[in-house]
Amino acid sequence: MTETQASPLEQEIALEQRHVDRVYTQLARMRESMARLEAGGYDLAGARVPGSLVDRDAMVFHAARQRQILDAEHEGLVFGRLDLRELPRPRYVGRIGIREDGSTDLDPQPADEVEPLVIDWRAPAAEPFYRATAAHPLGVVRRRMIQSSGEKVTGVEDDLLDPESAPPGMTVIGDGALLAALAKAKGTGMRDIVATIQQEQDVAIRAPGSGVTVVEGGPGTGKTAVALHRAAYLLYYDRARFAGGGVLIVGPSPVFVSYISAVLPSLGEESATLKSLGELVEGVRATREETAEVHAIKGSLRMRRVLRRATEDAVPGQPQGLRMRFRGDWLEVPARQVEQMRRQIVRGQRRNEIRAKAFGAILDTLWEQAKSRLPGWEQSRFDEELTENEEFRTFLKRWWPRLRPIEVLTWLADPKRLAWYAEGTLSRSEQARLAASIRPDDLSVDDVALLDEIDGLIGRPPVARRKAATGYRVLGVRTQGGERGLADRSDYRDYAHVIVDESQDVTPMQWRMIGRRGQVASWTIVGDPAQTAWTGDATEPARARDSALGSRQRHAFSLTTNYRNPAEIFAVAAAEIRRIAPNLPLPKAVRSTGVIPVQVTVPRNELRPTVEAAVAQLLDEVDGTVGVITPEASTRDTVAAWLPESVRLQVVTGLAAKGMEYDGVLVVEPRRLREVSGARTLYVALSRATQRLTTVELA
Numbered sequence: 001m002t003e004t005q006a007s008p009l010e011q012e013i014a015l016e017q018r019h020v021d022r023v024y025t026q027l028a029r030m031r032e033s034m035a036r037l038e039a040g041g042y043d044l045a046g047a048r049v050p051g052s053l054v055d056r057d058a059m060v061f062h063a064a065r066q067r068q069i070l071d072a073e074h075e076g077l078v079f080g081r082l083d084l085r086e087l088p089r090p091r092y093v094g095r096i097g098i099r100e101d102g103s104t105d106l107d108p109q110p111a112d113e114v115e116p117l118v119i120d121w122r123a124p125a126a127e128p129f130y131r132a133t134a135a136h137p138l139g140v141v142r143r144r145m146i147q148s149s150g151e152k153v154t155g156v157e158d159d160l161l162d163p164e165s166a167p168p169g170m171t172v173i174g175d176g177a178l179l180a181a182l183a184k185a186k187g188t189g190m191r192d193i194v195a196t197i198q199q200e201q202d203v204a205i206r207a208p209g210s211g212v213t214v215v216e217g218g219p220g221t222g223k224t225a226v227a228l229h230r231a232a233y234l235l236y237y238d239r240a241r242f243a244g245g246g247v248l249i250v251g252p253s254p255v256f257v258s259y260i261s262a263v264l265p266s267l268g269e270e271s272a273t274l275k276s277l278g279e280l281v282e283g284v285r286a287t288r289e290e291t292a293e294v295h296a297i298k299g300s301l302r303m304r305r306v307l308r309r310a311t312e313d314a315v316p317g318q319p320q321g322l323r324m325r326f327r328g329d330w331l332e333v334p335a336r337q338v339e340q341m342r343r344q345i346v347r348g349q350r351r352n353e354i355r356a357k358a359f360g361a362i363l364d365t366l367w368e369q370a371k372s373r374l375p376g377w378e379q380s381r382f383d384e385e386l387t388e389n390e391e392f393r394t395f396l397k398r399w400w401p402r403l404r405p406i407e408v409l410t411w412l413a414d415p416k417r418l419a420w421y422a423e424g425t426l427s428r429s430e431q432a433r434l435a436a437s438i439r440p441d442d443l444s445v446d447d448v449a450l451l452d453e454i455d456g457l458i459g460r461p462p463v464a465r466r467k468a469a470t471g472y473r474v475l476g477v478r479t480q481g482g483e484r485g486l487a488d489r490s491d492y493r494d495y496a497h498v499i500v501d502e503s504q505d506v507t508p509m510q511w512r513m514i515g516r517r518g519q520v521a522s523w524t525i526v527g528d529p530a531q532t533a534w535t536g537d538a539t540e541p542a543r544a545r546d547s548a549l550g551s552r553q554r555h556a557f558s559l560t561t562n563y564r565n566p567a568e569i570f571a572v573a574a575a576e577i578r579r580i581a582p583n584l585p586l587p588k589a590v591r592s593t594g595v596i597p598v599q600v601t602v603p604r605n606e607l608r609p610t611v612e613a614a615v616a617q618l619l620d621e622v623d624g625t626v627g628v629i630t631p632e633a634s635t636r637d638t639v640a641a642w643l644p645e646s647v648r649l650q651v652v653t654g655l656a657a658k659g660m661e662y663d664g665v666l667v668v669e670p671r672r673l674r675e676v677s678g679a680r681t682l683y684v685a686l687s688r689a690t691q692r693l694t695t696v697e698l699a
């Protein structure tokens with residue numbers, strides 16, 4: 001086919017293909033030269049030239065980082081083009097920046113004067129691609145989205161923003177790149193949205209990297225997408241600060257974390273740490289959800305007092321005093337005195353950090369008894385001999401053991417102990433619920449924040465050092481004077497930026513846990529208050545959040561368009577939230593499919609065949625994923641057993657559906673879901689589908 005016979009679309013595709021080909025050719029060249037550079041770095045190390053190691057490290061690091069970026073999956077490497085009024089050549093926007101001279105945006109001194117082959121979407125020069133509108137074209141005459149499959153251009157979609165400045169004959173093709181992107185079937189993971197970020201989202205993504213950025217918006221408005229693209233933006237904008245200090249992204253559940261885990265790598269960023277609320281403490285991975293009542297107790301700030309009292313209590317089986325023979329004489333500290341000393345020493349202190357002090361206090365007491373019988377002795381000799389005595393060591397270990405947070409948490413399962421800790425703080429029935437919910441072998445997500453709180457209260461023993469200038473030796477532990485800060489701990493990293501997704505469901509105790517990890521961080525907090533499942537004291541979450549954030553300056557953004565649900569589906573979800581919040585402003589669904597959601601009511605004995613048939617139909621109707629959302633864990637397991645195994649199918653509880661998205665959704669027993677987790681969680685469940693929604697209710 002000759003160019004004259006080609007349609008305008010085909011001609012434009014061919015035109016863009018030529019540019020995209022140049023980009024890929026350059027990319028291939030750069031890959032080769034990076035591989036050579038990396039190898040060169042290693043050769044330099046082999047040569048053992050003085051100073052060469054520093055050069056080698058810098059060179060290898062730089063080359064390796066470049067190669068990692070160049071090697072990333074570059075589906076749709078170039079996705080945008082701007083024809084600007086002031087620029088003779090078009091400007092191309094893509095996933096990474098590439099220049100004809102072979103430099104990328106990562107190079108410290110890029111050759112700025114040359115218009116790059118493609119600029120990184122995060123660069124300031126790319127901003128008009130996302131921000132320009134017909135009312136404010138920002139110098140953009142035509143904005144073009146380029147669709148590709150691998151290296152092949154498959155389509156273009158144009159917006160003519162400034163018709164008056166358009167040169168004669170400028171072709172303008174199609175509309176609806178966004179709608180086309182939204183209608184695509186979903187894979188099992190979330191995808192990036194670089195090609196179609198909308199203006200209000202872009203403003204939040206590029207908000208200043210300091211202080212606190214708060215992004216709110218209803219279901220499907222792209223809050224999670226914004227949070228993740230913002231992480232990529234911050235890493236680009238100040239890599240030394242954010243990659244060095246680390247970016248922590250906290251989501252509600254492991255299912256959610258796995259759902260979003262591919263987005264940053266697809267943007268060429270691997271360095272952020274993604275964790276669910278049940279995984280923030282090292283070595284723990286909790287997924288069990290508590291009932292709403294227990295969640296409200298364990299999440300409440302009242303737990304601080306309960307835990308403080310627990311951490312000041314005697315350990316079970318504490319020795320009843322000390323009585324031992326030393327050099328033929330009796331040494332004795334009676335039970336009451338032992339306990340009195342313990343209480344005095346422990347008050348307001350982190351008990352694991354002051355073991356040496358406690359041991360020293362006992363030694364001092366015994367020395368007072370013994371010294372008149374040991375003429376010519378120094379206390380140091382007495383201390384040394386006594387601390388080598390097995391009986392004495394056993395006493396100390398039982399009196400002041402090194403405690404682990406899980407042990408203290410376990411004490412709460414004992415109703416008598418708990419009654420003492422919680423007196424005046426929790427009601428009798430709350431105490432009973434709390435005690436019954438402690439299962440050390442099967443931790444719940446809420447337990448993790450309690451463990452972290454306990455960890456902060458009891459501290460950790462100072463690291464034993466062989467040679468310390470000061471301090472005295474007791475059982476091989478040396479005190480170092482001042483207390484160790486929280487930042488010393490391996491899992492209390494001082495992140496440079498903390499992103500909290502689904503923030504409306506972070507409990508007050510969880511805010512404290514996250515706050516400990518972001519003491520010097522800037523923050524991004526995204527959420528939707530209307531979707532919260534919190535049934536405890538309504539003022540506490542904001543209070544705890546504010547104290548985690550301190551006086552940092554806040555920047556607030558709100559998102560108003562629902563990109564996920566067709567209008568027909570969002571209408572069902574909206575009706576649910578309207579029951580309890582009739583005046584709540586809701587986002588506007590951007591598209592409509594004409595497909596009305598299916599609502600079925602059946603007697604209990606028909607539940608199973610109805611669910612099976614509905615799921616089969618959904619799997620048939622959509623190309624992507626199907627989510628089955630049930631009221632609680634027990635129904636989830638029952639329903640999951642009815643259904644076939646499929647990578648396209650996921651069965652979750654209403655709470656675990658937070659933040660998730662499926663092409664087809666079946667909500668099982670919505671009324672019961674509302675009873676168990678509240679209307680707001682049912683609202684979440686009803687707003688998960690991109691194409692089809694079915695509900696099955698019991699008659």
Ligand SMILES: Nc1ncnc2c1ncn2[C@@H]1O[C@H](COP(=O)(O)OP(=O)(O)OP(=O)(O)O)[C@@H](O)[C@H]1O
Pocket residue numbers: 178181182191192193196197198201217218219220221222223224225226528563564658659660661687
């Ligand atoms: N600008 C956009 N272009 C294309 N897709 C978008 C855009 N913004 C959002 N989306 C898509 O809309 C869906 C919803 O986005 P996301 O999950 O980030 O919303 P959310 O506000 O976090 O939702 P919720 O609060 O309901 O969990 C996702 O599939 C996302 O990829």
